[in-house]
Amino acid sequence: xxxTAGVPPIPSRDRARGALLGLAVGDALGAPAENLxxxxxxxxxxxxxxxxxxxxxxxxxxxxALFSALLLVRHGSALTCAHVEAAWHEHLTxxxxxxxxxxxxxxxxxxENLRRGLAVPACAQHRHAWSDGLAMRxxxxxxxxxxxxxxxxxLAAIDGSVSHEGEGIHGGRAVAAGxxxxxxxxxxxxxxxxxxAAVPEDSWTARSLRRAT
Numbered sequence: 001x002x003x004t005a006g007v008p009p010i011p012s013r014d015r016a017r018g019a020l021l022g023l024a025v026g027d028a029l030g031a032p033a034e035n036l037x038x039x040x041x042x043x044x045x046x047x048x049x050x051x052x053x054x055x056x057x058x059x060x061x062x063x064x065a066l067f068s069a070l071l072l073v074r075h076g077s078a079l080t081c082a083h084v085e086a087a088w089h090e091h092l093t094x095x096x097x098x099x100x101x102x103x104x105x106x107x108x109x110x111x112e113n114l115r116r117g118l119a120v121p122a123c124a125q126h127r128h129a130w131s132d133g134l135a136m137r138x139x140x141x142x143x144x145x146x147x148x149x150x151x152x153x154x155l156a157a158i159d160g161s162v163s164h165e166g167e168g169i170h171g172g173r174a175v176a177a178g179x180x181x182x183x184x185x186x187x188x189x190x191x192x193x194x195x196x197a198a199v200p201e202d203s204w205t206a207r208s209l210r211r212a213t
Contacts, residue, residue: 012146012183015143015146015182015183015185016143016146016183019139019142019143019179019182019183020065020069020139020140020143023061023062023065023139024058024062024065027058027059027061027062028051028056028057028058028059028062029048029050029051029056031056031057031058031059032052032053033045033048033052034059060103060104060107060136061136061137064103064107064133064136064137065136065137065138065139065140066140067087067091067137068137068138068140068141068159069140069143069144070087071083071084071087071159072140072141072144072155076144077145077151077155079155079158079159080158081120081121081158081161081162082120084120084158084159084161084162085114085119085120085123085162088110088111088114088162088163089114092107092111092114093111093114093115104128104131104133105127105128105131106126106128106129106131106133106163106164106168107133107163109126109127109128109129109163110123110124110126110162110163112126113125113126114162120161120162121161121165123162123163124160124161124162124163124164124165124168125165128168129163129164129165129166129168130164130165130166130167130168131164131168132168132171133163133164133168134156134159134160134163134164134168134169134171134172135171135172135174135175137159137172138152138156138159138160138171138172138173138175138176138179139175139176139179141153141155141156141159141172141176141179141180142175142176142177142178142179142180142181142182142183143179143180143183145176145180146180146183146184147180147181147183147184148180149176149177149178149180149181149194149195149197149198150177150197150198151180152176152177152179152180152198153173153174153176153177153180153198155176156169156172156173156175156176156177157169157172157173159172160172167203167204167205170198170199170200170203170204170205170206171205173198173199174195174196174198174199174205174206174209175195176198177194177195177197177198178191178192178194178195180194181193181194181195192209192213195209196209196210
């Protein structure tokens with residue numbers, strides 16, 4: 001994909017660092033307002049233009065993204081559902097709190113299913129399999145498969161097979177594909193197009209992306 005006209009090329013390492021640091025910073029910025037309605041946020045802080053805590057920190061969004069990145073460091077394009085499932089057992093199901101700090105319903109439901117002995121794909125069948133829990137950790141797949149949106153989406157779907165299905169998988173595929181396109185310098189319109197190409201046209205994810213753009 002061609003870079004945006006008039007914009008000097010950015011080294012891929014800087015793009016990768018920017019993608020992951022941007023994820024962590026955005027997570028820390030929004031953490032105090034998580035699960036609050038816009039009206040509640042305005043009532044408490046007004047318009048937020050900076051951090052609202054003295055010691056900002058990220059949430060499970062960042063931790064799970066790093067967890068996915070470590071899977072890619074270990075397995076690369078050879079990543080399988082069995083690798084992901086084994087990693088969850090190795091690093092998550094044995095924790096006293098059942099997951100990484102602040103984990104959402106989809107992660108906790110997955111850990112509970114894994115503890116019950118369910119394997120992929122059954123362990124992903126819970127009430128919150130549609131959530132954004134895969135999307136939040138999908139950026140590393142786009143970084144790894146820079147310039148290859150289809151490959152990024154494929155890897156994200158493998159990662160998500162342990163915890164999500166349906167729209168939950170579509171969201172992760174869209175994020176991974178979009179990041180992969182952006183890593184190659186694609187302009188915004190092409191990033192959105194890559195994300196849309198990675199999900200079914202009639203899916204809720206695709207409809208929401210089209211409305212947002």
